[in-house]
Amino acid sequence: xxxxxxxxxxxxxxxxxxxxxxTSWDINDIKLxxxxxQTDWFQEWPDSYVKHIYSSEDKNAQRHHSSWAMRNTNxxxxxxxxxxxxxxxxxxxxxxxxxGRKIYLRPAxxxxxxxxxxxxxxxxxxxxxxxxxxxxxxxxPVTNFWRHEGQFIFFQCKGAHDHPRPETKxxxxxxRSIQKAKTAFSSSSLRLKRIQKIEVxxxxxxxxxxxEPLPLLLSYPxxxxxxxxxxxxxxxxxxxPTLSSCSxxxxxxxxxGEDGQCTHLSTQHVLPMAEGGHGPFSSDxxxxxxxxxxxxxxxxxxxxxPPPAAPQGGPCPMVRGAQxxxxxxxxxRGREGHRxxxxxxxxxxxxxxxxxxxxxxxx
DNA sequence: CGCTGCGGGATTG
DNA sequence: CAATCCCGCAGCG
Numbered sequence: 001x002x003x004x005x006x007x008x009x010x011x012x013x014x015x016x017x018x019x020x021x022x023t024s025w026d027i028n029d030i031k032l033x034x035x036x037x038q039t040d041w042f043q044e045w046p047d048s049y050v051k052h053i054y055s056s057e058d059k060n061a062q063r064h065h066s067s068w069a070m071r072n073t074n075x076x077x078x079x080x081x082x083x084x085x086x087x088x089x090x091x092x093x094x095x096x097x098x099x100g101r102k103i104y105l106r107p108a109x110x111x112x113x114x115x116x117x118x119x120x121x122x123x124x125x126x127x128x129x130x131x132x133x134x135x136x137x138x139x140x141p142v143t144n145f146w147r148h149e150g151q152f153i154f155f156q157c158k159g160a161h162d163h164p165r166p167e168t169k170x171x172x173x174x175x176r177s178i179q180k181a182k183t184a185f186s187s188s189s190l191r192l193k194r195i196q197k198i199e200v201x202x203x204x205x206x207x208x209x210x211x212e213p214l215p216l217l218l219s220y221p222x223x224x225x226x227x228x229x230x231x232x233x234x235x236x237x238x239x240x241p242t243l244s245s246c247s248x249x250x251x252x253x254x255x256x257g258e259d260g261q262c263t264h265l266s267t268q269h270v271l272p273m274a275e276g277g278h279g280p281f282s283s284d285x286x287x288x289x290x291x292x293x294x295x296x297x298x299x300x301x302x303x304x305x306p307p308p309a310a311p312q313g314g315p316c317p318m319v320r321g322a323q324x325x326x327x328x329x330x331x332x333r334g335r336e337g338h339r340x341x342x343x344x345x346x347x348x349x350x351x352x353x354x355x356x357x358x359x360x361x362x363x
Numbered sequence: 364c365g366c367t368g369c370g371g372g373a374t375t376g
Numbered sequence: 377c378a379a380t381c382c383c384g385c386a387g388c389g
Binding site for chain 1: 364365366367368369370371
């Protein structure tokens with residue numbers, strides 16, 4: 001890699017931002033810098049008007065990944081890929097998990113999938129879900145631009161996210177698969193007694209609900225990776241197997257019109273007046289301090305209503321320096337639009353879903 | 364099934 | 377005309 005692997009540990013995040021040479025360009029320039037002394041480590045949570053130059057070898061950069069939920073938007077310029085932020089899905093009841101975290105689900109990138117997602121309910125309290133759209137760029141979603149040029153991949157972010165971070169792609173995937181398995185479970189319990197047995201066995205054997213009912217799903221091989229490379233990187237395909245293995249355990253399970261039960265009565269976009277919007281969450285949006293804790297974030301979920309009780313055991317005791325605490329002081333439930341102005345919310349109706357577990361993005 | 368990139372088409376200023 | 381936004385399509389995992 002081009003990146004100076006030796007650079008000090010703490011540099012990770014700001015390397016690019018402070019190198020003048022790297023900030024002097026704009027993604028739209030006809031010519032971008034060709035002599036880059038040092039490329040950046042992939043940034044999982046780019047925010048504010050930052051720019052980065054990644055090695056064209058960087059897988060995450062190649063895939064234009066981001067832990068923010070970014071969707072492709074056509075700018076009719078095949079050379080510059082533009083993506084805009086979809087915001088974050090929150091609980092309309094503004095509920096908190098047992099360990100005090102808020103629900104920040106990752107909006108599905110695909111429009112259709114997102115609509116479907118909104119018909120579901122909060123994995124924590126079963127309440128309605130709301131999509132808080134991003135309005136961090138002059139009232140519009142934050143945009144990210146990617147441009148592949150020679151041995152580098154230039155990245156530029158425009159706008160500062162005015163909402164909490166959603167789950168990472170990995171967390172969302174994990175939650176999905178778990179949910180699927182779960183659903184299948186409950187729906188076809190009859191033929192699955194056997195399986196249930198297995199499940200029980202499993203939970204008894206090792207996974208204590210309290211902390212890691214399905215820990216395997218989230219343990220990443222990468223753990224071994226040297227911290228140096230580790231930071232910031234998103235999931236690697238190599239990890240996928242982990243997730244699939246889970247489903248692999250319940251091969252015969254099949255979903256039975258589960259989600260069909262949601263009654264979505266009203267789906268409205270609430271367009272708050274915006275202003276009040278930002279504020280509260282920005283705390284979470286450290287401009288540069290990101291990703292470090294990334295993938296390995298501790299996930300708390302309750303497979304069968306297990307009290308995540310003493311969770312914070314310390315899976316990932318905040319690696320990222322700047323961000324002491326993910327959760328923000330939020331008003332007690334009841335109020336939903338705490339950030340009232342945020343963006344537009346889409347609230348949906350509540351449904352009684354049997355599924356329960358879920359993962360919470362901890363930041 | 365959902366993510367990702369592509370590109371046509373429509374809209375706006 | 378450029379910049380956006382909306383939408384469907386196709387490849388892929």
